[in-house]
Amino acid sequence: MAIKRRSRRRSSGRSGSNTSYLKLSNLALLATVIVLAAYILYPGIRSAVTGRPLGNTTAGIDTQLTPAQLAAINSAPNSYFERAGESLLNLTIPGIQESNGIYYGQDFETWISNRTILTPLIYNGKPSVIYIGAISCIYCAENRWAMALALSRFGRFGALYNGYSSIGDGDVPTLYWSADNYTTSGGATFGNSYTSNYVNFFSAEYDSPIKSGFQFPQQQNPIAYFVVRAPNQSYATAMALMNMTGAFQGTPFTFWGSVLNTGVDAVVFGIPNSTPSSTHPPLTYMSHAQILGELGAYNSTFAQEEYAAADVYVAELCPSLNNAAPACRLPAITAMEQRMGLG
Numbered sequence: 489m490a491i492k493r494r495s496r497r498r499s500s501g502r503s504g505s506n507t508s509y510l511k512l513s514n515l516a517l518l519a520t521v522i523v524l525a526a527y528i529l530y531p532g533i534r535s536a537v538t539g540r541p542l543g544n545t546t547a548g549i550d551t552q553l554t555p556a557q558l559a560a561i562n563s564a565p566n567s568y569f570e571r572a573g574e575s576l577l578n579l580t581i582p583g584i585q586e587s588n589g590i591y592y593g594q595d596f597e598t599w600i601s602n603r604t605i606l607t608p609l610i611y612n613g614k615p616s617v618i619y620i621g622a623i624s625c626i627y628c629a630e631n632r633w634a635m636a637l638a639l640s641r642f643g644r645f646g647a648l649y650n651g652y653s654s655i656g657d658g659d660v661p662t663l664y665w666s667a668d669n670y671t672t673s674g675g676a677t678f679g680n681s682y683t684s685n686y687v688n689f690f691s692a693e694y695d696s697p698i699k700s701g702f703q704f705p706q707q708q709n710p711i712a713y714f715v716v717r718a719p720n721q722s723y724a725t726a727m728a729l730m731n732m733t734g735a736f737q738g739t740p741f742t743f744w745g746s747v748l749n750t751g752v753d754a755v756v757f758g759i760p761n762s763t764p765s766s767t768h769p770p771l772t773y774m775s776h777a778q779i780l781g782e783l784g785a786y787n788s789t790f791a792q793e794e795y796a797a798a799d800v801y802v803a804e805l806c807p808s809l810n811n812a813a814p815a816c817r818l819p820a821i822t823a824m825e826q827r828m829g830l831g
Contacts, residue, residue, distance in 0.1 A: 543659050543772045546698055548650045550667045557777070560784035561636045561663075562644040564795075566815055568786045569641070569802065572795035573820025577827070581792050604748040605830075608808045609729055611688050611722055615808040618726045618743040620714060620736075622694040623670060624654035624702045628740045629662035630771060631752040633779065633794050635742070636663055638801035641815035643684025650776045656701030660757070660771050661779060665691045670698035674705075676717050686813050687745070687805065690726040692718075694739075704739060711736050744801055745808025747830070753800040756793040799824060807831065 553561075575581040608615040617639065621628035629652065636648065651664035665680035675695045682689040692714045696703035705713035711731040718724035730741060737750045757769035771779075771790075782791040803824035806816035815821060825831035 544655050545659065546652060546655075546670070548776065549652060549670060549698065550664065551650050553648045553650065553663075553776075553780070557780045558645065558648060560780045561640050561648065564637060564640055564783065566641075566818060568791075568795050569637075569799055569815060570818045570820050571786070572792050573799040573818065573824060575792060576796040576799065577820060577823055581789065581796060603750070603804070604733070604735060605746055606729075606733070606743070606748050608746045609688075609726060609743070611725070614684070614686060614688050615745045615805070616688040616690060616726060616743070617745070617805065618730055619665075619689075619691045619740060620711065620727070620730055620742070621692075621740040622696065622702065622704050623651060623664065623668050623698065624657055624694075624696050624700065625704075625739045626653040626658035626660050626702070626769075627738075627752050627755065629653035629658070629660040630755060630757055631740050631797075632663045632665075633783070634753065634756070634797035635801060637783070637795060637798035638805070639682060639684075639687075639689060641798075641802050642686040642805070642809075642813050643682055643689075646681030646683065648681075652698060654696070654701055654703075655699050658769060658772060660769065661774060661776050665693065668693055669695040672696065674703065676714060678714075678717075678719050678723055686809050688722075690723055692723070692727060709736075711741070744804040745806070747804040749804075753797050756790060756797055803828060803830065 552558075572581070609618070610616070619635065621632075632651075636645065639645070647666075649664040649667055651662045651668065651670075653660045653662060665682075666677055668677050669675055672695050677693045677695055678691065680689060680691045694704050694713075704710055707713060709731065711727065715724060715727040715731050718727050730736070730743065733748055735741075735748060735750050740749075740752060742749045757771045779790075782788045783794060786792070786795070799820060802815055803821050806813065806821060807825060807830045809816075811817065811822075811825075822831060
């Protein structure tokens with residue numbers, strides 16, 4: 489998101505002569521120019537000026553969302569999903585994709601191009617959503633916002649946690665499904681506090697030092713790492729399904745009912761008129777409270793894009809539960825299912 493500069497009025501007393509007053513004015517002007525230049529060019533200086541960290545931070549990591557913040561996810565109105573879905577289908581808001589630091593729009597068909605249809609994993613009579621990611625991963629970080637919104641249409645989270653991608657991979661503020669170990673040299677965290685009458689949610693996250701770069705199991709088949717470490721039989725079955733697809737191309741790696749995704753459904757790192765870089769996209773400079781505030785108010789392009797991305801996941805999941813959830817009957821979701829050949 490673009491950073492807004494604050495203008496401040498300065499008051500100064502008159503000196504004994506016009507000459508000295510002009511000199512002081514010139515010095516003040518020069519100092520102002522220097523501060524503004526530093527503010528624009530150096531994020532660390534901007535942090536000092538605004539009083540909040542802008543990138544390279546782990547502030548509040550692993551703390552639970554407040555009840556009000558959690559409600560922005562759990563209690564998001566269906567009207568937001570419908571409006572965003574219509575905009576996506578009509579191409580009135582583009583997806584935001586990043587390639588080498590350049591952000592550009594994509595149409596709906598591009599968003600849904602990398603997927604495979606499989607037999608649903610039924611557990612306790614319900615189809616399943618499966619997620620395998622890494623806390624260091626910038627794309628996982630961005631995508632969890634849309635995932636959480638999508639899952640909220642079928643159940644609710646008892647808790648979510650403030651997180652980040654690694655400082656070496658964008659330092660993007662995100663949600664963690666559970667409290668993750670961000671100091672370990674390598675490990676896995678399974679599970680979440682999600683409950684639903686419609687679907688199961690199996691989540692697995694690779695943990696690594698948050699102050700390093702992106703890390704994932706370094707082996708020929710990294711998904712096998714999660715199979716052998718699964719905490720119970722249901723997770724072992726879910727991880728084995730993902731492993732048997734042989735389709736892993738990178739994180740996040742997700743399965744929604746019957747749809748296997750080999751990447752993210754949307755990459756929404758910021759608003760189109762921002763000035764991004766390949767190492768620090770606009771989302772880096774937002775706090776968790778700001779992001780949740782925008783999602784709760786539906787008052788920004790960023791929020792619209794996140795809801796649109798969530799709609800894609802909702803449309804993928806609905807057919808596996810015979811469109812039983814109320815969100816499945818939204819006109820935009822029905823139209824998306826048909827466009828994806830799922831309806």
